[in-house]
Amino acid sequence: MKLPPLSETSPKQLKGFERATILTSKSSSQKTTYSYYHSFGVTEHYVLFLEQPLLVNTVKMAASGIKGYCVRDCLEWNPAMKTKFHLINRSTGQEIKTKFQSDAFFCFHHINTYEEEGQVVADIMAYPNSEVMDKFFLKEVRAGRLNDSCKAIFTRFVLPLKTEGRIGENLVTLKETQATAIKEETGIIFLIPETKGRAGYEMPTINYSMFNTRKYRYMYGCGSFDTGEFAHSLIKLDNVTGEMTAWKETDTMYPSELVYVPRPGSSEEDDGILLSVVLDVADNSQDFLMVMDAKNFKELARVFVPRSVKLPPSVHGRFRMD
Numbered sequence: 039m040k041l042p043p044l045s046e047t048s049p050k051q052l053k054g055f056e057r058a059t060i061l062t063s064k065s066s067s068q069k070t071t072y073s074y075y076h077s078f079g080v081t082e083h084y085v086l087f088l089e090q091p092l093l094v095n096t097v098k099m100a101a102s103g104i105k106g107y108c109v110r111d112c113l114e115w116n117p118a119m120k121t122k123f124h125l126i127n128r129s130t131g132q133e134i135k136t137k138f139q140s141d142a143f144f145c146f147h148h149i150n151t152y153e154e155e156g157q158v159v160a161d162i163m164a165y166p167n168s169e170v171m172d173k174f175f176l177k178e179v180r181a182g183r184l185n186d187s188c189k190a191i192f193t194r195f196v197l198p199l200k201t202e203g204r205i206g207e208n209l210v211t212l213k214e215t216q217a218t219a220i221k222e223e224t225g226i227i228f229l230i231p232e233t234k235g236r237a238g239y240e241m242p243t244i245n246y247s248m249f250n251t252r253k254y255r256y257m258y259g260c261g262s263f264d265t266g267e268f269a270h271s272l273i274k275l276d277n278v279t280g281e282m283t284a285w286k287e288t289d290t291m292y293p294s295e296l297v298y299v300p301r302p303g304s305s306e307e308d309d310g311i312l313l314s315v316v317l318d319v320a321d322n323s324q325d326f327l328m329v330m331d332a333k334n335f336k337e338l339a340r341v342f343v344p345r346s347v348k349l350p351p352s353v354h355g356r357f358r359m360d
Contacts (some may be wrong), residue, residue, distance in 0.1 A: 039061060040060075041057060042270075049352065062131035062133070064087060064126075065131070067089060067119075067122065070150055071095050072093065073091070073092065073093060074090065075088060078148060079148040079162075079253050083129070083153065086123065086125055086151050086158065091119040091144075092168045103172075110172070112177075113168070115168045118205070119141055120139045122142055123195070124227065134199075136199075136227060138219075138229055139229065139272050140228065140230070143164045143167075143224060144164070144167055145164050145190075147242050148161070150166065150192065150250065151251065152254070154253055155212060156199050157210065158199065159212070159253070160194070160256045162195070163191070163242050165188050167188060169185060169188040170188045190237060190240050192234040192235050192242075192275055194234065195229045197227070201221060208300075209227065235280050236267065236268075238264050238345060239259040239271070239273050240260060241260040242257050243259070243298055244298065245297075246301060256275070256277070256307055259272070259273040259275065259296075260293060260294065262292045269289070270287075272314060273286040273287040288320065289322075291316050292316050292319070292351045294315040294353065295315070296358050297314075297355050297356065299311050299313060308332045312330040314327070314328045315349050316351075324343060324347075
């Protein structure tokens with residue numbers, strides 16, 4: 039679906055989805071199931087849609103009212119299906135003919151997607167499987183059983199747009215990546231990714247206003263919904279060196295997904311601030327909005343709210359300069 043921005047000059051215009059048009063439609067490769075997805079990637083010229091092997095069973099979904107199924111009951115993990123990568127032209131809505139696939143993985147969030155030297159670079163917070171979907175069932179949380187065996191990690195795939203190479207040849211020509219794309223006898227391009235940093239966090243954020251759909255270096259994440267090394271932490275990852283920087287104060291604090299705000303007039307990628315809503319469950323504590331320096335990842339300020347106000351950790355927030 040394509041939704042144009044509001045015009046600043048036209049007084050009469052359609053509202054909301056009345057302005058939308060359908061760019062393309064993609065049928066499921068399965069007969070009675072379709073792929074679960076939460077987000078997709080966008081480059082200057084393409085939309086990247088993943089058909090991952092966590093499948094929505096439409097038969098169970100239709101019977102849920104009678105059988106009492108919840109949404110999770112209708113999701114089925116089928117790793118034998120592999121993960122399919124669909125590249126769709128943003129101008130024409132047509133999918134390119136080349137077929138890309140990889141071993142099975144699961145994801146909620148695309149980090150960033152961009153084009154470089156005739157190749158599409160797709161960065162994704164990838165899990166080895168879909169077990170993370172079961173992590174926060176109330177019976178597990180109340181019993182203190184937070185499964186930490188299924189963790190997300192920064193994962194980079196490279197999709198070559200030119201595929202004239204020999205069978206078995208790696209078609210990736212970028213020098214700064216270990217990701218590969220191997221042409222198989224079937225004509226399918228099999229993608230093998232590389233990972234950066236360490237696993238155990240989520241909610242990726244970048245300097246979207248300057249680097250969305252463009253080559254970038256820094257990503258920020260949140261470990262509030264994880265256990266292990268990055269629990270109760272905020273993360274900065276350098277995707278060139280793999281270096282990670284973490285902020286953490288106490289185990290009673292749950293920082294939210296970071297929101298990046300560039301410094302007015304800035305030209306450097308990490309010349310700005312980061313905002314995080316921090317819930318503190320310690321006795322006699324106050325929740326607060328934390329302001330961080332995006333470059334050195336140090337705290338700059340806190341804005342406290344009264345003790346009578348409890349702020350839930352937020353996801354997918356926005357900053358508006360009014």
